[in-house]
Amino acid sequence: MALLEARDITKRFPGVVALGGASLRVEPGEVHALLGENGAGKSTLLKILAGAQGSDGGQLTFDGKPLRPDDTPSQRQKAGIVTIYQEFNLQPFLSVAENLYLGREPLRMGLIDHRRMRADARRILDDLGLSLDPDLEVSRLNVADQQMVEIARAMTLQAKLIIMDEPTAALSPREVDILHRTVGTLKARGIAVIYVTHRLKEVKAICDAYTVLRDGRFVSSGQVSDVSIDDMVRLMIGRDVAFLKRPARQVAPTPVLRIEGVSRRRGAHEARGTSLDNISFEVHAGEIVGLAGLVGAGRTDLARVLYGADRKDSGRIQLCGRALDIQSPAQALSAGIALVPEDRKQQGCFLDHSIRHNLSLSGLKALSRPGGFVDEGAERRLVETFRQKLRIRMSSAEAAIGTLSGGNQQKVLLARCMALSPKVLIVDEPTRGIDVGAKADVHQVLFDMASEGMAVIVISSELPEVMAVSDRIIVFREGRITGTLEACAADEETLMALMATGSAPQAPNP
C-alpha cells in the first residue's frame, strides 16, 4: 500500500491554474524525485502536501487515511509529513537541542528539563551519524549543518515522510555527499523522502522512483533505474510553447557592455546568493543576451553587481569602452545601466503608491523644474506615452500599482527603466508569474528596445522564453559560465544539460 497518494490535485490562483491535475504516489521508505521545469507546479504541490496551502480539488491519502484539504502545517506534521523548505524554519538564537524540541520541550515539574532535552537531541543526532554539538547556537552553524538540524527535527517529530525542496541548491559538493548519506540513513529507517531537485545526476544517484509534472499536470512516473537523464529531460520539457519568434536584428560589432573576470564571494552573513567566479562576456548594441541557469546559478548576483546593488571583489566592467566603477544603483542609472529586478513586489513596486509615482520615480530629475518641483503635466504625458506604448491596462494613473495585475505591474517597472533611455537594460525574470498575453507584450517590448539599439540582458528560468527572446544564450551554473550558444543553434536538451551538469550531452538527441 502506498504511503502517500495524491490524486488529481488542482489549485487555481487568480488568473492562473497552478495545478490542473497533479498526481503523486510515494511508497514507504522510498526516495521519490519530483521533477519538472520552473513553473511546472512542484512548489504548489509541495505546499499543498505540507498544509501550507489548501487545494481546490483532488484526493490526498496518507498512511491509509484520507487527509483533509484544510489541514494546517502542524496537523500535517502530527500526521507524519514534515517539509524542509529552502528557507529554513529554525530559530537562529536558540541552540540545536532547543530547536529540535521547540514547542515540545521535555518538562520536569513544569520547567524545561534541559538535561533530558540535550540527551535526547544527542541520541537523535547520533542516530543520523551527525557530530553536531546540541548546545551550539543555530546561527553559528553553516547552511549544511542547519539543514541537518531540520532533518533531525523531522526525526523528533516521528516523520514518516520528509519533503525536501531543492535541498542541495545552497550546498558545496562535499556537503551534498553528506546530505545524500543522511537521506540513505532515513531510507534505512523506513522514512520516505520526496526529493525536489533540478540536478538530475542526484536523482540518478539517490532516488528510487520519480514523478514528472509539466504545466501543473502529472506526466509520468516510474523507477529511476529504468530511465536515463536524457529521458527525464525530455519528459520535463516535451511541450510546444508558442512564443513570439525573435525577429532578425542588426547587432552592432562593438560591444556596449564588456564584463571581464568579475568575481564576488558571497558574504558569510548573506542569507542567499551565489558566489561569482570569473564571469566574462560582452553585450552588443541591439543584442539580447539571455542568461540561462537554475535558481541560484548566480545570474541575479551578476545582475546586482552590474547594477551596483552589490559590490564585486574583482574584475572589470566597461561601458562603451569606458571603465566603470559603480557603487550604487543611482550611479548605474546615471551611467546608463538599468535593472528591472527579480522580485516585482519586494524590490520593484511601491504597492500603495500610484502608478504615476511608481513609473516616474527613477526619472524625476528629467521631469523637474528648477527648485526640484516635479512638472506633473510632463509626468502625466510620460505615463500616457508608456500606457499606449506598452499597452498597460489601468483605470487611472492615480490608482495604486498594487491594484494592477502582475503583467501590468511589470510593464510599469519596464517603463520606469525605459523612460531613462539606458544603454544597457537588464531584466530579471521579466515574465515570472504573469499571464501569457502579458508575456508576449513584455517580449515585444524587449524586441523593440533592442532594435532601437539598446543592449539587453534577459535572465529567465524558463528555457522556452530564453530561447525565444535571445540572440545569444549564456548558461550559468554555480556561479560560473558553463557555455555560450547562439540562440538559433541552441536546443533545450543541451541547455538543460549545461545548466544541470555543466557539460553538454555527449550524443545530442536527434
Add this chain to the structure above:
Amino acid sequence: MTSTPAPAPDPSAPPAKPPFDTVAFLRTWGTTLFLLLLIIGFAAWNPRFLSLRNALNILTEVSIYGVIAVGMTFVILTAGVDLAVGSLLAFAAIAAAWVVQHMGGDLPQWLVALSVASAIGLAAGYAHGKTITWLKVPAFIVTLGGMTIWRGATLILNDGGPISGFDAGYRWWGTGTVLGVPVPVILFALVALAGHVTLRYTRFGRQVYAVGGNAEAARLAGINVKAILISVYVIVGFLAGLSGFLLSARLGSAEAVAGINYELRVIASVVIGGASLSGGAGHIRGTLIGALLIGVLSNGLVIMHVSSYFQQVVIGLIIVAAVAFDAYAKSHRGKV
C-alpha cells in the same frame, strides 16, 4: 508561477463606479469631522471656548509643537521616528538664551537666538541621521539616546535653572501679532505650507515617500536612501530648534524642563493625522488636523474643568482609537 495558458479574467479592467463607501469616507475625513464635533460640543458647553482670545490661544499653543509635527511627518513617512525633539527643543532654547546672555554683542537678541537655536537643531538632526544610517542603529534607539543626551546637556548648561531677561524684540516672536494673528501661528502656517508643498510637489518629497514605502525598491530605483534619511532628521531637528526659540520667546525664559513629553504629543499629531508608522503613507494636512485636535481637546477639557490627569487618559484613548479605525478601514478595503 506557471506558464499554463489559462483564460484569465482581466483583473485590470476598469471597475464599475463604486457606491458610496462610508468607511473610506470616514478614513479620509473622520478626524476632521471629529475635530468639528469637538469644537461644536465645547462651544455649546461654554461659549467662551469660541471667543477670539481663546481661539488664538489654542492656535498659539498648537503652533509651538505643530512646527515640530510638520518635521515629524517627514520622519514618520520614512518609517522612522524621532523621540529626541522635546529635549532638543529645550537644549536649543537654553543654548540660544545662554549665548544671548553671555556673548550678545551688538546684534539683535532675537537674531542671535534664532540663529543659534536653528544651528543646534540642524547639527543635532544631522548627528541623529548620520548615526542611524552610518552605524545602522535603529532610529528609535538613536533618538531615545538623543532624548536623554539633550535633556542632560540642557541641565548641565545652566545647572538646571532657567535663563530669562529677553528684550522686547525677542519676546515679539512668541507674543507679538501681525494684523491680529500671533507670530507663532503665522510661522506655523508658513512651515506647514512649506512642508506640504515639499512633500506634494517636489522630487525630494516623492523620494521621502518612496524610501518609507519600500526602502529596498527605492534604492534599486536609484534613490540615495541614506541621504534622504539624513535629510528628514535634519529637517525635524531644525524645526525642533525653531520651536525652542518660539517657546522661550513666548514664555520669556528658556526653561530646562521645556518640551518634556513633546515628542509624544508630536508623534500623536502625526499618527492621528493618518500617517502610517511603517512609512510611505501620510500627509501634512492630516498632521495639521491631528495637532489641532490635541490642542482643542486639551483646551476644551480645561474649560470643562476636567482634571489634567483625566485629559491624558482621553488623549491616549483617542490616539489608539484613531489608529485602530485606520487598521479596520484598511482590512475593510481588503475585503471588498
